[in-house]
Amino acid sequence: MSTDQNKFQAIISHCKEYGFVFQSSEIYDGLSAVYDYGQYGAELKKNIKDYWWKSMTQLHEDIVGIDAAIFMHPTTWKASGHVDNFSDPMIDNKDSKKRYRVDHLIEGHAETLSKEAGDALLAQMDELLKENDFAGLKTLIESNKIKCSISGTVNWTEVRQFNLMFSTQLGSVTDEASEIYLRPETAQGIFVNFLNVQKTGRMKVPFGIAQIGKAFRNEIVARQFIFRMREFEQMEMQFFVRPGTQQEWYEKWKEERMQWHLSLGTDPAKYHFKDHIKLAHYADAAVDIEYEFPFGFKEVEGIHSRGDFDLKQHQEYSKKKIQYFDTEINQNYVPYVIETSIGLDRMFLLTICNAYAEEDLSTADKQDSRVVLRLPAKLAPIKLAIFPLTKKDGLPELAKELMNDCKPAFHCFYEEKDAIGRRYRRQDAIGTPFCVTIDHQTKEDGTVTIRHRDSMEQERIPLSEVKALVLSKIL
Numbered sequence: 001m002s003t004d005q006n007k008f009q010a011i012i013s014h015c016k017e018y019g020f021v022f023q024s025s026e027i028y029d030g031l032s033a034v035y036d037y038g039q040y041g042a043e044l045k046k047n048i049k050d051y052w053w054k055s056m057t058q059l060h061e062d063i064v065g066i067d068a069a070i071f072m073h074p075t076t077w078k079a080s081g082h083v084d085n086f087s088d089p090m091i092d093n094k095d096s097k098k099r100y101r102v103d104h105l106i107e108g109h110a111e112t113l114s115k116e117a118g119d120a121l122l123a124q125m126d127e128l129l130k131e132n133d134f135a136g137l138k139t140l141i142e143s144n145k146i147k148c149s150i151s152g153t154v155n156w157t158e159v160r161q162f163n164l165m166f167s168t169q170l171g172s173v174t175d176e177a178s179e180i181y182l183r184p185e186t187a188q189g190i191f192v193n194f195l196n197v198q199k200t201g202r203m204k205v206p207f208g209i210a211q212i213g214k215a216f217r218n219e220i221v222a223r224q225f226i227f228r229m230r231e232f233e234q235m236e237m238q239f240f241v242r243p244g245t246q247q248e249w250y251e252k253w254k255e256e257r258m259q260w261h262l263s264l265g266t267d268p269a270k271y272h273f274k275d276h277i278k279l280a281h282y283a284d285a286a287v288d289i290e291y292e293f294p295f296g297f298k299e300v301e302g303i304h305s306r307g308d309f310d311l312k313q314h315q316e317y318s319k320k321k322i323q324y325f326d327t328e329i330n331q332n333y334v335p336y337v338i339e340t341s342i343g344l345d346r347m348f349l350l351t352i353c354n355a356y357a358e359e360d361l362s363t364a365d366k367q368d369s370r371v372v373l374r375l376p377a378k379l380a381p382i383k384l385a386i387f388p389l390t391k392k393d394g395l396p397e398l399a400k401e402l403m404n405d406c407k408p409a410f411h412c413f414y415e416e417k418d419a420i421g422r423r424y425r426r427q428d429a430i431g432t433p434f435c436v437t438i439d440h441q442t443k444e445d446g447t448v449t450i451r452h453r454d455s456m457e458q459e460r461i462p463l464s465e466v467k468a469l470v471l472s473k474i475l
């Protein structure tokens with residue numbers, strides 16, 4: 001446990017030191033659970049986003065992408081159930097005034113117990129959550145003597161629901177009608193556009209609509225770095241199917257999404273499926289894809305079979321018919337939906353955690369080590385670093401020629417300063433898969449040294465082949 005915690009702390013520091021993630025508004029002491037992506041983080045995040053977008057839209061002829069606004073008509077959130085139900089059971093400690101999410105408080109306590117006792121406690125909690133038994137949850141907390149980490153007391157309030165949506169005013173007049181929400185998920189932008197897309201795109205069920213965008217949740221327990229944020233990004237896809245075929249499509253998307261994760265080369269043992277215990281009343285089935293973060297297996301993506309709940313709700317609240325005429329069976333119906341929903345920031349954290357390695361390179365006569373991000377080449381912020389061995393003898397000119405040839409095709413980095421070994425290490429730390437050194441031999445025979453990040457092997461190849469080699473590894 002402690003070494004994993006240390007590793008996680010080291011990853012957080014690394015993200016800051018190398019320009020991946022900064023605390024938001026750090027000069028004002030930060031804003032809790034809000035983060036900024038730095039120069040390399042923004043590149044990595046964009047590459048993850050592009051990889052998902054391409055695999056969902058370009059590679060699936062039956063899926064199209066949209067980009068809906070963050071602000072939506074307030075009735076959207078009544079129809080979706082978020083105004084009434086998007087809340088978590090909370091409890092406050094009367095002495096410290098600190099508010100906790102009930103499940104997190106109990107989970108935290110379970111971690112301090114033996115495996116058997118912890119599992120038994122969590123099973124009791126799951127049962128009570130399923131029944132929405134708030135009094136029972138309070139009794140469970142009290143009978144287990146679960147203390148507030150700040151006051152150290154067991155002086156708890158009743159368990160209450162707390163809505164996670166942020167609200168704000170639209171326009172200049174402050175009245176109830178102008179109160180709108182920052183969307184807590186991107187999915188509703190897809191549902192309300194179902195007919196627009198279906199009709200203008202002449203889409204035939206089954207088909208999907210994908211979207212990437214910001215979502216906002218006033219999370220009470222904001223911890224574990226970018227795992228749980230108040231402003232984050234989601235990559236969601238709603239797949240509309242004929243009623244009765246949802247089970248088969250659910251299984252298909254479950255499998256496809258896992259394959260997407262594994263296509264990035266991650267060890268399959270680091271992933272597992274976790275079925276939801278508490279299903280929403282309209283849902284057929286729901287599963288999480290969990291990854292083993294340094295702080296344990298946690299959700300990175302959810303796959304949900306949502307029936308016709310969302311479209312029917314919008315039909316009812318908007319009083320507009322949302323139906324599809326299926327020419328194959330000559331029937332009108334409200335399609336059923338399979339949803340895949342992944343957090344971009346969580347995928348970012350997963351990618352960094354999976355890539356981060358501290359390596360001991362000591363030999364008999366020399367102590368040495370390195371920190372390397374073994375990122376999949378297609379996700380790496382920089383694909384190729386180009387180093388002239390010295391600043392003279394025409395080597396920078398040759399290196400810049402290579403730079404100019406490659407930079408329209410992929411992201412390159414040019415550096416003349418410091419010894420080559422140090423330049424390699426800096427690139428290892430940001431996950432650059434290839435470094436090329438231009439030396440005096442390059443002038444004689446047109447070859448360069450290419451160095452591979454993971455094996456640290458170096459080989460000589462013709463300068464003219466560098467671009468094609470990098471391209472072949474990043475597509």
Ligand code: ATP
Nearest residue numbers: 219227228229232299300301302341342343345346
């Ligand atoms: P959790 O149980 O962790 O709060 P959830 O089940 O509420 O998550 P969903 O509503 O299914 O999450 O959202 C889909 C995905 O969005 C999640 O799998 C996760 O990757 C991401 N996500 C949700 N909330 C956050 C958050 N506060 N910060 C970052 N990512 C989030």
